[in-house]
Amino acid sequence: MYVYADNAATTAMSQLAIDAMLPYMNKVYGNPSSLHSVGQEAKEALEAARETVAQCLGAQSREITFTSGGSEADNQAIISAARFGARKNKKHIISTAFEHHAVLHTLQKLEKEGFEVTYLDVSRGHNITAQQVKDAIRPDTCLVTVMYANNEIGSILPITEIGAVCKEAGVIFHTDAVQAVGHLHINVKEQNIDMLSLSGHKFHGPKGVGALYCRRGLPLVNVIEGGAQERGKRAGTENIAAICSMAAALKDACDHIDENMPRVAAMRDRLIQGLSQIPHSALNGDAHNRLPGNVSFCFEGIEGEALLLLLDMKGVCASSGSACTSGSLDPSHVLLAIGRVHDVAHGSLRLSLSEYNTEEEVDHILKVVPEVVQYLRNMSPVWRDLQTGKREYIL
Numbered sequence: 001m002y003v004y005a006d007n008a009a010t011t012a013m014s015q016l017a018i019d020a021m022l023p024y025m026n027k028v029y030g031n032p033s034s035l036h037s038v039g040q041e042a043k044e045a046l047e048a049a050r051e052t053v054a055q056c057l058g059a060q061s062r063e064i065t066f067t068s069g070g071s072e073a074d075n076q077a078i079i080s081a082a083r084f085g086a087r088k089n090k091k092h093i094i095s096t097a098f099e100h101h102a103v104l105h106t107l108q109k110l111e112k113e114g115f116e117v118t119y120l121d122v123s124r125g126h127n128i129t130a131q132q133v134k135d136a137i138r139p140d141t142c143l144v145t146v147m148y149a150n151n152e153i154g155s156i157l158p159i160t161e162i163g164a165v166c167k168e169a170g171v172i173f174h175t176d177a178v179q180a181v182g183h184l185h186i187n188v189k190e191q192n193i194d195m196l197s198l199s200g201h202k203f204h205g206p207k208g209v210g211a212l213y214c215r216r217g218l219p220l221v222n223v224i225e226g227g228a229q230e231r232g233k234r235a236g237t238e239n240i241a242a243i244c245s246m247a248a249a250l251k252d253a254c255d256h257i258d259e260n261m262p263r264v265a266a267m268r269d270r271l272i273q274g275l276s277q278i279p280h281s282a283l284n285g286d287a288h289n290r291l292p293g294n295v296s297f298c299f300e301g302i303e304g305e306a307l308l309l310l311l312d313m314k315g316v317c318a319s320s321g322s323a324c325t326s327g328s329l330d331p332s333h334v335l336l337a338i339g340r341v342h343d344v345a346h347g348s349l350r351l352s353l354s355e356y357n358t359e360e361e362v363d364h365i366l367k368v369v370p371e372v373v374q375y376l377r378n379m380s381p382v383w384r385d386l387q388t389g390k391r392e393y394i395l
């Protein structure tokens with residue numbers, strides 16, 4: 001059996017999304033900036049896709065800018081709000097300690113330019129409260145950027161409440177909603193979201209395409225200079241095939257949230273229930289406000305990387321949520337931010353489900369994960385020390 005349980009990293013494209021791409025490769029292949037009919041046909045498809053994306057978010061189509069993905073949308077949103085704030089001498093930004101690197105690294109760049117960033121503590125309940133945001137807002141705050149839902153541990157943040165706080169204070173509110181779009185109901189107007197990032201490949205669309213919603217009236221700054229595409233806000237010939245495919249995948253996901261997500265959440269809960277039986281383990285992330293597909297655990301006395309390799313051999317594709325894959329031995333900044341100590345953070349496992357997963361696959365995961373954890377513990381000197389009392393259990 002082969003189980004793909006790494007949907008937070010990327011998803012399989014749906015047949016619907018693949019079919020939506022094809023016409024724009026060899027039939028409607030024009031450049032939307034061309035004045036002739038082949039180009040204008042592509043332009044029409046582009047604008048129809050923009051309208052679809054806007055409708056799925058409760059936005060207007062002119063508020064949608066297509067990008068190369070979630071990372072670019074995050075960069076553009078944050079840099080735009082920072083430049084806008086700096087013009088009024090507002091150089092303070094509020095974020096959280098467990099954002100995606102697309103947000104954190106952009107903020108670090110701004111810190112080097114003289115901006116000050118408050119990273120809200122996420123250790124209580126593995127989440128933040130709107131009150132924390134409210135308490136952190138200052139007269140010189142130009143931006144609040146907090147993710148809609150965390151990609152590693154699944155916590156869903158109180159976005160509607162934070163939107164209300166930001167609106168009252170007159171501070172721009174951006175959310176990296178890459179993990180939430182297509183999985184949770186979102187309405188940018190009702191939730192007072194000023195800017196929102198999304199990415200096609202997290203909801204069965206293609207990779208390398210995303211979008212930034214930016215409320216009308218807020219000025220966007222280009223991060224890619226060149227031609228006048230996307231109302232002059234993002235240069236480069238539009239990736240029509242990917243954009244139309246993403247729009248189709250998004251509409252499909254949003255139309256079926258109410259039937260798909262309860263089923264995914266039920267599989268998630270069965271996994272959480274089963275894996276909690278493993279001694280000296282702990283669930284990561286908010287136990288109640290949680291992405292329907294996210295299961296994240298720490299197991300004491302093992303290395304997450306070894307766990308992943310053995311699980312792969314047993315047909316389970318998962319993730320550790322650690323940065324080791326990028327050549328660093330530091331554990332995940334997210335797990336450290338919620339208060340896991342280094343030793344525990346190293347023994348992490350993230351299983352992320354989609355509506356393509358089945359109950360049989362959940363059974364398979366529930367069979368192999370406890371076996372593999374026990375196998376690794378039997379070989380682990382750390383585990384021996386814990387068992388003999390030379391070392392104290394943390395979990």
Ligand SMILES: *Cc1c(COP(=O)(O)O)cnc(C)c1O
Pocket residue numbers: 008009068069070071072100102147149150151176177178179199200201202208209210
């Ligand atoms: C995947 C992801 C991103 C990056 O999106 P790309 O399209 O891969 O650039 C950003 N933020 C979060 C929360 C993500 O999960």
